[in-house]
Amino acid sequence: MTPRSARPLRALVRLPPLLWLGAFFLVPFAITLKISLSEPATAMPPYLPVLDWAGGVEGWSSFLEALHFTNFETLAGDALYRDAALASLALALTATAILIAIGTPVAYAMARASARWQPILVALVVVPFWTSFLIRVYAWIAILKPEGLLNAGLLRLGLIGAPLEILNTQVAVLIGLTYAYLPFMVLPLYAVMSRLDPVLREAASDLGASPTRVFWSVTLPLAAPGLVAGALLCFIPMVGEFIIPDLLGGSETLMLGRVLWGEFFSNRDWPLASAVAVLMLLIVVGPVILFREAETRRGEAAR
Amino acid sequence: MADPLRAGAPETQPLRLANVTKRFGTHTAVEDVSLDLRSGEFLCLLGPSGCGKSTLLRLIAGFETPTSGSIGLDGRDLAGLPPHRRPVNMMFQSYALFPHMSVARNIAYGLKGLGLSRAATAERVEGLLRLVRLDGFADRRPDRLSGGQRQRVALARALAREPRVLLLDEPLGALDRSLREETQAELRALQRRLATSFVVVTHDPSEAMTMADRIGVMDRGRLMQVGAAAELYERPANRFVAGLLGDVNLIEGRLGADAAGPTRTVETGLGPIRASAGAALGPGDAVVVALRPERIRLADESGEGLAGRVIEVTFLGDRIRRLIRMEDGTVLRASGPGGGPDWPVGADVRLGFAPASAVVLPA
Structure with missing residues (x-):
């Protein structure tokens, strides 16, 4: 039993994370949402309408009446934004699929490594974070450009006759995304896989399952939570990724992150840019809700 | 039940261990163990923890490779055969049930690849559920079962492939005392009915004496003595065996000079x-x-x-x-x-x- 006096203390413990969420997520989102519903304007704030705090109920109602969806209508009407949204989704989904295909065997190999090697392997996955993200992505330009390391190597091996055009294409963006986000796929997968009871694999093997079947029927299903966590951890930021498409993608690679940047800093149309930001949030929140639903249903099925 | 794995197999000594030794680095877990298992026999490997009995079981199942010596089944050397190709099955001490599968799918797991039709598989699973008295539990998840029920699922799953030899690692170790005694008798009766050879690892002498046809006593990696309970009790080979089974007075002395006789x-x-x-x-x-x-x-x-x-x-x-x-x-x-x-x-x-x-x- 908890003493009565401990209760306010417990509420106090819950306060900081709530304050944090409120100050750095809810308030900024409310501001972004408000701006996205304001008059289109190529200027600095304030954006109309402005709430008249002294106006009481009347002030509120006139404020709410003045809000409108013009910016979202612009987004829906202009193929540029739709294409950017679809391209972002397609790239993020493709990259997630590639990350699963590469990350799963890497995480599995790490989890199966000897106890002495595992910390070393985890450190190797984390070490790139010591270098700035920007610099690591920038380095890929030197690798992928026509006279870069990759083409030079392939030419020397005689595998290609002329340099490949990789830089400034979607392929370069995919390579960049895969490279940059691999740790976020590997680490949650490894965390789950390294905790799987090896006896379960032995039992499967004892019951006649080949190593391939053991992996597909026992290891992978039990590692599913890590797989889903990794996929979300990669997919969500990749949808809004700006630096990688900006540095590695050509002008034809239109991802939402770049459109957002353009509206905010080139066109200075904050209301429209805010609408793009809200749209992106909706795209990203969708999979999370689906995942939560699936988890709840699976939890119920197990009961 | 007809068993494709069993066809043409000789009826004696399904399992033969010859001078099996297993070392982990400098530690010798199993040392020079030779043992013949008889067909349809219930053999208990008895000894304190760390005596090598579980390692011996893992060697037979194929999870470990002997450092030297050979393990043969029906006259065939098992060396180099991975666990999933060995006609032996193991019931694990922790049961190792697949948590993401229902009871029925757990039991059916080993039936895949035996060339059974879907109907035949379902029938076999049903039969095994009846055998371990778990009818009606087919769709349960392992985490919704009691310890005794889990133990029986593990047993049914290990029996599904109708192994030549069933290896059981402390099969009753996780059960509470009253359930354990009841289950000893059940396990014994089941083994008689199936006529499958059982090798059971246990650290409990009374459990070994209750269930086994023969008991193999192990200590520090060595197989000290193999024989029926009465034989080990009346004619122990050394003071360790004498002290393990029942109470004994040990009186120290020197052998007299009289000629060797009974x-x-x-x-x-x-x-x-x-x-x-x-x-x-x-x-x-x-x-x-x-x-x-x-x-x-x-x-x-x-x-x-x-x-x-x-x-x-x-x-x-x-x-x-x-x-x-x-x-x-x-x-x-x-x-x-x-x-x-x-x-x-x-x-x-x-x-x-x-x-x-x-x-x-x-x-």
Whole structure:
């Protein structure tokens, strides 16, 4: 039993994370949402309408009446934004699929490594974070450009006759995304896989399952939570990724992150840019809700 | 049940271990173990934890590779055969049920690849569920079962492929006491009915004595002695085996100079006593005489035998145990049924025993 006096203390413990969420997520989102519903304007704030705090109920109602969806209508009407949204989704989904295909065997190999090697392997996955993200992505330009390391190597091996055009294409963006986000796929997968009871694999093997079947029927299903966590951890930021498409993608690679940047800093149309930001949030929140639903249903099925 | 795995197999010695040794680095887990398992036999490997019995099971299942020696099944050397190709199955101490599968899918897991039709698989699963009395639990998840039910799912799953030899690692270890005793009898009955050879690892001597046709006693990686419970009890090969199964008095001494015979004289602190001895011991060797408490006959002071005084009497219901201090200070335990003459604490008594019921063992 908890003493009565401990209760306010417990509420106090819950306060900081709530304050944090409120100050750095809810308030900024409310501001972004408000701006996205304001008059289109190529200027600095304030954006109309402005709430008249002294106006009481009347002030509120006139404020709410003045809000409108013009910016979202612009987004829906202009193929540029739709294409950017679809391209972002397609790239993020493709990259997630590639990350699963590469990350799963890497995480599995790490989890199966000897106890002495595992910390070393985890450190190797984390070490790139010591270098700035920007610099690591920038380095890929030197690798992928026509006279870069990759083409030079392939030419020397005689595998290609002329340099490949990789830089400034979607392929370069995919390579960049895969490279940059691999740790976020590997680490949650490894965390789950390294905790799987090896006896379960032995039992499967004892019951006649080949190593391939053991992996597909026992290891992978039990590692599913890590797989889903990794996929979300990669997919969500990749949808809004700006630096990688900006540095590695050509002008034809239109991802939402770049459109957002353009509206905010080139066109200075904050209301429209805010609408793009809200749209992106909706795209990203969708999979999370689906995942939560699936988890709840699976939890119920197990009961 | 017809079994494709069993067709044409000889009916004797399905499993043969020859000089099997397993070392992990400098630690020898199993040392020079040779063992023939008879067809349809219930064999218990008995020993304290760390004696190598579980390693031996893992060697047979194929999870470990012997450092030297060979393991054969029906005359075929199993060396190099991975676990999933061995016609033996294992029931794990932790049961190792797949948590993401229902009971039925757990049991059916080993049936895939045996070429059974969907209907035949379902039928086999149903039969196994009936066998372990879990009808109606097919769709449950393992985490929704009690410990005893999980144990039975693990057993059914291990039996599904109708293995030549079933390996069971502490199969009753996770059950509470009353359930364990009930399950011992069940397991024994099941094994008789299936006529499958069982190799059961246990650290509980009474469990081994209850279930096994033969018991293999292991200590520090070595197989000390293999035999029926009565044989190990009456004719233990060494003091470890003697002490493991039931209570025993160990009397230290030296073998007398008389010629080798069925019984020999041992010079002890109690004076010369006669006991049965193997031929491997020579005159003057340091020995112990193993004497079971219930083999000791007590007589009045005026009778024949070694003199001693009762220092403690314990009433155990079906028998009475007395501690008797001998003239040299040695304390021996003697037990017998109640209802005989009453020798209370302080009574002077004489001890006797048949030489054939005392065994001379190497010290």
